[in-house]
Amino acid sequence: MKALLVAPLLIPLCTLVLCLLARRSPQAVGFFSLLGSLALTAAGIALVALAASGDILAGQAGGWAAPYGITLVIDRLSAAMVAITGIVGLATVLVSLARDGDPARGRDFHPLLHGLLVGVCGAFITGDVFNLYVWFEVLLVGSFALIVLGGGRRRLSGTVVYVVLNLVATMMFLLAAGLLYGASGSLNMAELARLFASDTVPATANAAVGLMLVAFSIKAALFPVFGWLPASYHVAWTPVSALFAGLLTKVGVYALIRLVTLLWPDSGIAHEVLLWVACATMLIGVLGAAAQTEVRRILSFHIVSQVGYMILGLALATPLALAGAVFYLIHHIVVKANLFFIGGIATRLTGSERLAAMGGLYASAPWLAVLFAIPALSLAGIPPLSGFWAKFVLVKASLDASAWIAASVALLTGIFTLLSMSKIWNEAFLKPHPGGPGAIRPATGLRPALWAVSALAAMTVAIGLLAGPVMDYANAAAAQLSAPQGYIDAVFGTPR
Amino acid sequence: MEIVASISAGLLVAIGIWMLLDRSLLRVVLGVVVLGNGVNMAVLVGGRFDGSVAAFADTPGVPELAVNPLPQALVLTAIVIGFALFVFALAVLKRTWEVHGNIETDRITAVAEEPAPDLPAESRNEDLPRKDGAHPVPSFSPQAEHGMEGSR
Numbered sequence: 001m002k003a004l005l006v007a008p009l010l011i012p013l014c015t016l017v018l019c020l021l022a023r024r025s026p027q028a029v030g031f032f033s034l035l036g037s038l039a040l041t042a043a044g045i046a047l048v049a050l051a052a053s054g055d056i057l058a059g060q061a062g063g064w065a066a067p068y069g070i071t072l073v074i075d076r077l078s079a080a081m082v083a084i085t086g087i088v089g090l091a092t093v094l095v096s097l098a099r100d101g102d103p104a105r106g107r108d109f110h111p112l113l114h115g116l117l118v119g120v121c122g123a124f125i126t127g128d129v130f131n132l133y134v135w136f137e138v139l140l141v142g143s144f145a146l147i148v149l150g151g152g153r154r155r156l157s158g159t160v161v162y163v164v165l166n167l168v169a170t171m172m173f174l175l176a177a178g179l180l181y182g183a184s185g186s187l188n189m190a191e192l193a194r195l196f197a198s199d200t201v202p203a204t205a206n207a208a209v210g211l212m213l214v215a216f217s218i219k220a221a222l223f224p225v226f227g228w229l230p231a232s233y234h235v236a237w238t239p240v241s242a243l244f245a246g247l248l249t250k251v252g253v254y255a256l257i258r259l260v261t262l263l264w265p266d267s268g269i270a271h272e273v274l275l276w277v278a279c280a281t282m283l284i285g286v287l288g289a290a291a292q293t294e295v296r297r298i299l300s301f302h303i304v305s306q307v308g309y310m311i312l313g314l315a316l317a318t319p320l321a322l323a324g325a326v327f328y329l330i331h332h333i334v335v336k337a338n339l340f341f342i343g344g345i346a347t348r349l350t351g352s353e354r355l356a357a358m359g360g361l362y363a364s365a366p367w368l369a370v371l372f373a374i375p376a377l378s379l380a381g382i383p384p385l386s387g388f389w390a391k392f393v394l395v396k397a398s399l400d401a402s403a404w405i406a407a408s409v410a411l412l413t414g415i416f417t418l419l420s421m422s423k424i425w426n427e428a429f430l431k432p433h434p435g436g437p438g439a440i441r442p443a444t445g446l447r448p449a450l451w452a453v454s455a456l457a458a459m460t461v462a463i464g465l466l467a468g469p470v471m472d473y474a475n476a477a478a479a480q481l482s483a484p485q486g487y488i489d490a491v492f493g494t495p496r
Numbered sequence: 497m498e499i500v501a502s503i504s505a506g507l508l509v510a511i512g513i514w515m516l517l518d519r520s521l522l523r524v525v526l527g528v529v530v531l532g533n534g535v536n537m538a539v540l541v542g543g544r545f546d547g548s549v550a551a552f553a554d555t556p557g558v559p560e561l562a563v564n565p566l567p568q569a570l571v572l573t574a575i576v577i578g579f580a581l582f583v584f585a586l587a588v589l590k591r592t593w594e595v596h597g598n599i600e601t602d603r604i605t606a607v608a609e610e611p612a613p614d615l616p617a618e619s620r621n622e623d624l625p626r627k628d629g630a631h632p633v634p635s636f637s638p639q640a641e642h643g644m645e646g647s648r
Contacts, residue, residue, distance in 0.1 A: 101615065130570055130573075137577045137581070144581075144588075145584075148591075151591070151595070152595070153596060153607050154608055156604070157596070157604050157605055160601070160604050161608065163584070163585060164585075167581060167585070168516065171528075171531055171535045175539065178539025181542065181566070181567065182544065182567075231605065234608075234612070294612050296612075348615070351615045352615065354611055354614070
């Protein structure tokens with residue numbers, strides 16, 4: 001039990017060390033990296049199985065009792081996030097092993113990747129606000145090095161934007177954490193939830209939480225602070241872009257969900273603001289995508305748009321809406337990472353990621369067309385794929401809450417998403433390649449990437465077809481989120 | 497003491513943000529440091545650091561004028577992390593200067609907005625580094641006359 005609690009931290013950390021120790025041999029690094037991400041996936045699945053029973057796993061690092069020690073907590077949401085992190089990590093390692101001419105490919109990638117995974121998993125399982133800051137920094141350091149890996153003018157340019165804006169957001173978070181501590185006297189999330197529920201905190205604590213939510217909004221790329229994302233994600237090496245697209249903004253979303261459900265469980269002004277922010281994020285993101293003409297830049301804007309859906313679920317704050325947000329998180333991470341991977345393969349085959357210079361893939365690589373169609377249609381919300389259920393639940397929750405505008409925006413965004421996806425389909429797949437049929441490059445050395453992409457596509461289909469069990473899990477996770485007392489009891493009630 | 501510290505924290509944050517808005521990447525990187533120090537100071541003040549006696553755990557009870565040690569521990573962590581990030585930012589700055597030949601934020605960030613370069617023809621040696629020279633407009637080179645003028 002207790003060993004499983006720290007497994008999401010220890011596994012990537014040990015993998016990182018092994019990758020560094022084995023630096024001389026690229027094969028060994030790849031092997032350890034693969035093994036480590038497999039182990040993380042296994043630990044994540046074990047945690048999901050454990051959390052599904054309804055128990056909240058909590059432990060105190062160093063053995064200090066709850067409000068003083070650093071608390072680690074795994075509930076259903078955290079467990080699901082750790083599992084999905086393992087899966088995306090595994091897929092990224094596989095894709096990175098495929099043949100690729102990019103200078104970023106190589107042995108340096110793997111230790112950095114696992115360093116980033118330590119931070120991501122840490123953020124998902126911590127129960128302490130300052131500790132969350134530290135994990136954010138860990139994943140940030142990893143992501144800084146990953147995004148610039150390989151170098152070159154373009155990559156450095158995107159890195160400058162990414163580094164500066166993320167540093168500012170992180171400092172805002174640190175400031176908010178310090179002020180929150182000053183106002184409330186605690187940084188333990190369960191203790192904070194107790195204090196906020198009993199109304200014993202001064203109003204300034206609410207202001208500090210507000211500042212913290214702004215910081216998380218930058219991380220999650222919400223409107224109007226999403227500008228850094230489409231300006232930087234498309235410059236990195238494909239597996240890095242996909243990893244970021246799948247996981248990083250979702251850490252911000254997770255932090256928003258965790259803090260808002262714990263500290264402000266009742267619908268209030270923050271929920272009202274979040275609702276409008278969610279609508280604007282969905283719409284602006286998808287409209288921004290319409291103006292783009294490169295695969296990864298279109299997909300980057302769609303990340304922004306999709307994050308809006310999750311925040312919509314959080315803003316509505318009903319159990320059904322929260323379940324929708326959890327479902328959407330799970331579905332989105334798989335689909336979005338997969339689309340970036342497939343975009344990378346399409347670029348490998350056509351020699352460009354500009355839609356104008358792509359084409360002919362449907363004729364020359366029909367298997368890739370099928371693999372693209374699955375996540376693309378899922379992203380747009382076509383039944384019976386995973387995205388349909390995620391959107392269905394959220395739209396139903398908005399209608400139940402009489403949030404007509406939000407429901408219409410969610411549906412409209414789905415249509416625009418379909419338009420964007422059909423743009424990629426028409427340009428990259430249907431249209432003949434401008435360089436003639438001979439311009440398509442042979443698909444050699446892509447086997448590991450294809451395994452990963454097919455597995456993720458199969459997951460998308462599986463989540464769609466087995467929506468019942470997944471929805472049950474999301475409902476149960478939402479029930480835990482909307483009843484913070486269980487979380488508080490788990491943190492304070494652990495025998496020590 | 498708390499008043500002085502609070503005002504300097506606010507000033508540092510203000511100066512940091514002002515520097516972040518500068519066109520020179522050098523100023524931006526330094527602004528991040530100033531902002532970071534302002535934030536650290538604010539965390540320290542926010543956690544009520546006023547006092548003159550160390551709050552050691554082995555004294556019975558809490559001394560009257562004890563300093564709260566927790567914000568100090570938090571800030572210590574933040575300083576270490578901030579230092580590492582500053583070093584990374586400096587490395588990015590240096591590399592940007594070498595590769596872009598200027599440190600004007602507008603011109604640097606505009607590069608990421610240019611159309612994506614096409615992949616070079618497949619080579620047998622997969623580990624051969626990709627030449628970025630595939631780009632059609634080599635508008636400025638590292639050794640060109642664009643000096644540190646951006647830092648004025």
